[in-house]
Amino acid sequence: MEIIIAGAGKVGFNLARSLSVSHSVTVIDKNPSALKRMQEHMDILPVHGDIEDPLTYRKLINEKADLFIAVTDLDEANIVSTLIADDRIEVERKIIRLRNRFFSGSSIMEKLGVDETVFPLELSSRTVARLLEYPRANNVKRFPYTDLKLISLRIARDIPMEEIEEDGIAVVGIERGKAFLIPETSQRLEAGDLIYLFGDPEKIRRHCARLEEETPWKIRRCVVFGAGDLGVGIARVLLEYGLEVKILDENPEACLRADETLEGEAMAISCKYGTREIFEEENLGEADLMIAATDNDEYNIIKCLEAREHGVRKVLAINNEMEYYKLMHSLGIVVVRGPKMAAYHRILESIHSTRVLLERKYCGGEGTVFLRQVPEGTPLIGRVLKPPRLEEAKLLIVREEEIHRADAGDLTLREGDLISLFIRSDEEAEAERWFDGL
Template identity: 25%
Template sequence: MNIVILGAGQVGSSLAELLAQESNDVTVVDLDRLQLQRLQDRLDIRTVVGHGSHPDILAQAGLEDADMLIAATQNDETNILACHLAHSLYKTGKKIARVRSRSYLDHPELFDRSENTSAIPIDVLISPESLVTDYILQLIDYPGSLQVIDFAEGKVRLVAMRAYADGTLVGKQINSLSDHLPSNIKTRIVAVYRRNQVVMPTGSTKIKAGDEVFFLAEAEHISIIVNELRRSKERPSRRIMIGGGGNIGFNLAQALEKAHQVKLIDRNMQQSREIAESLDNTIIIHGDVSDKDLLLEENIDEIDLYVAVTNNDEANIISGMLAKKLGVRRVIALVNNQSYVELIQRNSIDVALSADSITTSHLLHYTRKGDTVKVATLRKGAAEAMEVIAHGSENTSQIIGKKIGDIEWPSDITVGCIIRDDKVIIAHRELTIEAEDHAILFLSNSENAVEIANLFSPETKRSWFS
């Protein structure tokens, strides 16, 4: 696939790296010549220096022959105009734009071409702030979770949990999990990470304290399963403090304030006043999130969850670590610098997440071959979970009509479940793949994604007489 990416920031760079590894023809456009040179030094890509919404620059980038444009600069107007130009000048097949401002997002009719053919020609609109907000809300729904990902339009969820010493299942074999659950609840543990090494699970695999456990189940059953894996003393987060009143902080407070006790701290007086006027039940505090005296004054030791979502990584890290030291049970911090994430995870901060990684993960399935419905990166991009549709027939497919145990899967692949006629079927060796099945897969090595896409794509079998 020929793909043009506008913007060489974290999102653009991450996408370029992932797409180049999958043998796509990638061109990155940015004004920062030095950043482009760094990318070109380590990746097999083309780069163009210039403004992403200028027609001559888009022409230099080869947009005329591109299958897809991903406009991921920091400027909404640049991204929107670039998609408009791509449509008007080249009829580019797929146009994806990163848009952050609520002024645009509050008017979806601007981009809905199904209702209005004169709407802005963007096929996929992504808002990093909205994606991060939804991500954090799911982490709050499941106390102790490290990652929560929806598949099959929310019918199935993949959840990562840390196994603690006082958890029910620590020291027990995976096949004993069913003994602790009601008979109607089915789940599959698709991977266990132990000291950053993957353990491909079998029924006899024992869960140890500190393990990171990934399991799949129907969405309505997740809470019951989480209760078996989390530490016995852990309780839902009712009292929540949010550090930062930007788009993410505001959206979180708005979503949480009806069912939770919410406090929000922001250092900008004008922004604090505007938030106070817009929210009904949230306590707004003007101040510095890393001010120890302020946190103590606001009874930080009584807070169940502190969420640091300012636009400054260092402020999020410092305030998160300080909040933990002062008695907060759980801390989630927004940290976009990946080198920071690796240093602080499990060191005072319970979950460090990156808006850029979440955004990149959301975009991946649009770039995959075959009918890949969704892709989610895990373990800082080392692993993936994906939803793929089996198209074709027994005559044109390598997998349709075969039992899961008889298919020659790439190494380190776990089939979690199959969705068939809106029913979730937990995978087992004797289960036969049928046409139009949605398969949820766990890949401990993301490099196998291309092989999986090819495996699920129909191809005519070679005739005996050819």
């Protein structure tokens, strides 16, 4: 594909690095140093200039692009660049990243012809919200076409995998230490494993209750470290659930803004010097959940460890840098993608998804699930699927909300079946070729 990315910041850099491996990528930015850094790491075409200036696009006039992605930190710049690209370039599809919550409830993007709008702050906040429904889980993912969910949890004891799968739940991933694997049915699960379960959410909830006994069963009191946009967004979601919320920040002005934005519904506390004494002074150890939501991963890790020392049983850190993901998990911290990480993953998922095939990432991007529904009248109906030739993969068929292993007997496809393939992300290309051949 011919892909143009407007913005060479963290999101643009990571997208270009991933996409330039198999696509032709052009990156537009007014920062020459950022473009030079990208050229040193990947094969891209740099275009130096302001993405809001029509003259910047003069080299691209009358060119064709399969995809235009606007991912700067400024909503106005992203919107303007999308309009200019639409006017100057023949663009097949447009994706835009936005911060302003106003746009999420409006039809403006549709009127502008934007195909996909990504709201990173909302993605991160809603991920936290889903964890409130499953307090002992580490992550919860929902999918179209089905009510089944992908839920991860860290188990406290050894258990045969068959004990879970005989309940109609599929174990589709194991993170053990620094390794991620797609397990065989006979795999034994070990204490400390972070396991990924796909199936009926109520059945998974029962397994959460017996396999992870440390964290509280119900969340009532929450502490949020960080009164920036994300911290305030998370606090707003927690308040929507009727929870008691305290939001802290070293910056007194940020606390004042948070108090005004949240209209006094959350207690905003300034911890100017970031001292450990704040836990005793404000009884923070009584919280059921502590969320470190700053843009500094090291600070988030420290606050989570401090909170655990003071008795908070469930701690959650926002992950802004890919390299900190495994460290956070190794320390037993629940990890939620920060806005930029969330934007990067959501855009990649959108690019690799089609009207027929849906892609979702899990386990920090190390695992991928592809979903394809069997529609009416397709030649797939009546066929028996042969699993792809991949080193690690789990092929499942979801039929009437029940999971069937595709390799367990001659299972012929029916209308409405959901083909679900769980793989390691480094085998995506082969998996896509398998789906193309169906």
